[in-house]
Every structure is written in C-alpha cells, then in structure tokens.
Amino acid sequence: MPIRFLPNVALADVAYEATAASLKGLFEACALGLTEVMVDPRTVKAREKRTLRVSSEDTDRLLYDLLTELIIVKDVDSMLFKSYQVRLGKDSKSLVCVAAGEAIDRERHHLRNDAKAVTMHMFGIRHAGRTWKATIVLDI
C-alpha cells in the first residue's frame, strides 16, 4: 500500500506517508494520497486528462509545488483526479504530470475532506536503499 495515514501526527489536519520504489513513483503516490484525502478515488472516472508542468528550485519543492498545483486545480476548475503519470526532468527539478479525472460531481463522488494547503510540517523526501518516502501534512 503506497499510502499510510498517520493518526498521531496532526490533530486538526490530515497526515499520510507515501512510499515507492522510485522517485517518480513517490510523486505519483503522494498525489494519490492527496486524492484519497479528498475523495474515494473509486468513485472518480477518468473522463479527461490534465497536463501539469511544474518546475522548482529543488526536488522537495517540486513535490510541494505539484501537490499545491493539484489543490489549485481542485478549487479553480473543480476537478478531482484518480490517477497520475509523472515524468521527472533529468535534474528532478521539473516534471510533467498527466492527471486523469473529472469535474466534481457531488451526487456521484464520495467526497471527504477539503484539502486547502500543503504544510511544511515534516515535509521532505527521504531515500534509503530502494525505498523512497515522504510525509505529507495537509491543512484541511
């Protein structure tokens, strides 16, 4: 399971740990975790694809900026996504993410918490051996 919720990390917000075998996989897992916080992804259909291009000063920031961008799209375009394909730039300071999802449907989607921001609390990518991890705490 790439996502594990952390009940003892944040009292008023939601925290999860993402794990993957690659850095690209970690980005995708973190994005999936964001989806899981906001909606049951099984109720979301992949009706359209949205391409997000993000670049940042370092890899940690890149992950932060990707998740922030997804929150912005949720609010501005009322979209939620169920799957993500991430292609990292050579220096891992840029990426192209193709997210598949649809407009929010309050009748059909099992909506959960409204993620409003990514906090910097415990934020950072960790790499040991063949495992990549990140802890994400979302302000809701």
Next chain:
Amino acid sequence: MKSVEGIKQVSEVSWEIPPSFKAGMKVPARIYASKTLLENMDSGVFDQVTNVACLPGIVKCAYAMADAHWGYGFPIGGVAAFDTEKGVISPGGVGFDVNCGMRLIRTNLRSKEVQPKIRELVDLIYSLVPVGVGARSAQGFAESQIGDITSLGVRWCAEHDLAWDDDPEHVEEGGYIRGADIGKVSREAIKRGINQFGTLGSGNHYLEVQVVDPERYLDPDLAKEFGIVHEDQVLVMIHCGSRGFGHQVCTDYLRNFETGMRKFGIQVRDRDLACLPFSSKEGKDYYSAMVCAANYAFVNRQIIVNKVREAFERIFHKDAEALDMHLIYDVCHNIAKVERHSYDGSSMDLVVHRKGATRSFGPGHPDVPRPYKSVGQPVIIGGSMETGSYLLVGTQKAMEETFGSTAHGSGRTMSRTAAKRSVRGNELQKRMLEHGIYVKAATMDGLAEEAGLAYKDISQVVETMHRAGISKKVVALRPIGNIKG
C-alpha cells in the same frame, strides 16, 4: 502535573515558564489553564510557546490560552505581540486560514417557534450555502471587483446592498482591516477565491442554529446589551474563514519568507516559525496580502449571513428585519493586526498575532463598537457541535494582561484519523438527533472527525478565561441545528 522544568503557578489559572527554560527565550511563556487543563495539555504546546518566546522583537510574553494545542510553529491558542520596528511578522502566527472567525446573528424567535421547523430550516440553509470539497459560490463577483472587495470588506457589501447598514459596525475592525493591497496577492489566490464567496468549507467549519441555554443564562443584564432578552432565544453562529484565497496567500508567502530569512539572517527553532522583520518590504507585503485575505473572510461570512436571513424569511414568512436578525458580532481568531497597547508605561503599536485566539477588548476601548462601548466587545467562543458554544465579553484585565486576547474554542485533543476510528458518522448523527440536534453534513467521515470526544471540554476552557478575568461569561448557547462541510 505536567513536567515542565521551572513552570510556576502565578494565579489560580495561569502559569509561567521563565526565560531560563530554553536558550534564546527573550520573554516568559504564559499559559492560561486550570490544573486539569494543564495536566492534559499536549507537550507540543510547551515546546511551541517557548519557541515563540525566542522570536525577535517579542514583547512581554508568549501566550497559550486555555484551549491551546499543538499547531505549526505557533500553538493553536497562541498569542504573541511584536514591536513594529524591531519585531517580526510570522504567517505561522496567523495560520493558513486567515481570519478564520466566528459570526453571531440574533433573532427574536424562541426555541418553541423554531424547533418544530428545524429540519426544514437546516435543510434550506444547506441548499443555499455551499459546503465541502469543491463548493462554489452562487454569488458571482468579477475578478475586477476583488480589489475593492478585499480592501473594504463588509463596508463594500453595505455599499452594494449586500449588507444591512449596521452590519459593518458589528464586525471586528468595522468590517474591514486597513492596509489591504490586492497587488500583493497572487493570481492563484484570486482564482481560488473568486468562486468561493459565501461557501462554508469543511473540516471544523460549521453553521449552527442555537438556543440560549436557560440553565446557563449567566448574565442577563450583559446579554441584553447584545440584544439577547429571552432565555430561550434563537441565534445563528457561523464559523469559517478565507477559503482557498487565504490558504493560497499563506502558501505563497511561506515560500517568500523562507528565502527572506536567509537574507535577513534570521534563524528559528522551528521551520514553521518562518518570520521576517515587520518593517521590511517582504514583511509589509505579507501583511498587505494577509489583510486582503482577512477582509475576504469578513465578506465570505457576510454572504453566508445573507443566505441565512433569506432562509429564515422563507421558513417563518417574515422579513429578516422583523425577525431582528441583526449581527451581534463577528470576531477573527486567526490574524495579525497592528494594535495600540500600553506596555511598560508607554503606549505603543504592536503587531499582535492571534492564532486560534480571539480579541477581547474591554469597555471604553476606541475599537469597541459604539453600541457596546460601555460593556466591552462580544467574544464568541465555539465549542464542539455536541457541547455548544459561549458568548462572553471582553475586559480591561485582558487589555492589561494578554494584549486584549482570549481563547477561541475547545481545542482538539484527538486527531481526525483517530476520531473517525472511534465513532461512526451516521451513528453520531443519530445520537445527536436523539439529543435534539439536527445535523446536516456533507460527509459522514467529516462529521465523525468533529465528534465531541475529539475536543476539550468547552466549559472548562471558558471557565478558565472567566476566572482569569480575561473574558467574562454572558450566555451559553446550545445547538439545535448544525450544518457541516
């Protein structure tokens, strides 16, 4: 007793940690709590409030109120004031949800008139006030208007027939904080916020139909000053903030602040305490953007009030004016403001940060609205949806001790994940109905997360601040209908 080295009891309900406790502390840390609350306070509060005491230019004390719990950088329930010349401003001392706050509206209806129609009323309000993930406004504003809206807040609403003439006066700061500059707000924040005016949000935000609890009608004379004249009078309370707009402002500036701290050579014990000199361009830019977000929140709550008034009109077939649906007050509880305070024999401007804390100005203060000048400002402290809330009044003692600040709510004791594991939303909804509270929630998970067991006892929090003389109890408010995102 919580083991914090050197902590001293300074009154029945206040404690102080001396500067010797931690290297770098410039002032003591003061905690308002009964013995029970202190013993059960999470240890993060003590660590965080003493970290705040290390920040440059802090004046007098770093404070934690009776509802304090661990937060990001500052504890929730944290208060700190900084010299405007030598001190800092910190987004962590405000919170992501700028001007998350409370608004209280009265009616002249009695419990027996509203209770039989509570389902109809709550269902109608729920249909009129968007809640939850992706909630979008029915109130269409153009992006070209957002500069004026976030500059003039509720005053703008009154000028555009979106507020009653006396609404602005019954909102903290007269309905808008001065100093907004939309040019300091990103396109992303504007785009997130433009479609969210009049939406409730989710999490711990709510709209509640409440009744004055006759068993805790504590100060009828003071209650009368606020237009509460019956012991079973119906009121409406709204708890929400600046939505995506405010969150994006905080996100944008936290990034700027991390860069700026290297420029100014500021180091902090906790990354979430990122701060910059208030007198710097970067500090002032954040302040101007934060004020836009604060005024956004005032307008957000105003649009919701308009919908509440409409709902009452439709259900009770009377004009909202005939129902006396005037605002009692609106308070911020996540904010940083420049306020004039007396300290050490002088009167000085300070940047007062209240993060999960409420202003509690006493009688005679020039910023207390004219109708309440003789008694002090109303203070609205929200409890959990099962326990109810309180209306209090500010005091002169608050001005003397805490830069006119008090608690804001119950304070969480349990994480959302743990709460969901302890209680099922649909069972909680049923139990609340059995106790006379009709709840309409966007999600059952969201409801479970807000169960009363996840919060401190509001009565203990309020009693502590009352005994401290910081805010005085007026009435307790019992929920009969609740909307959650």
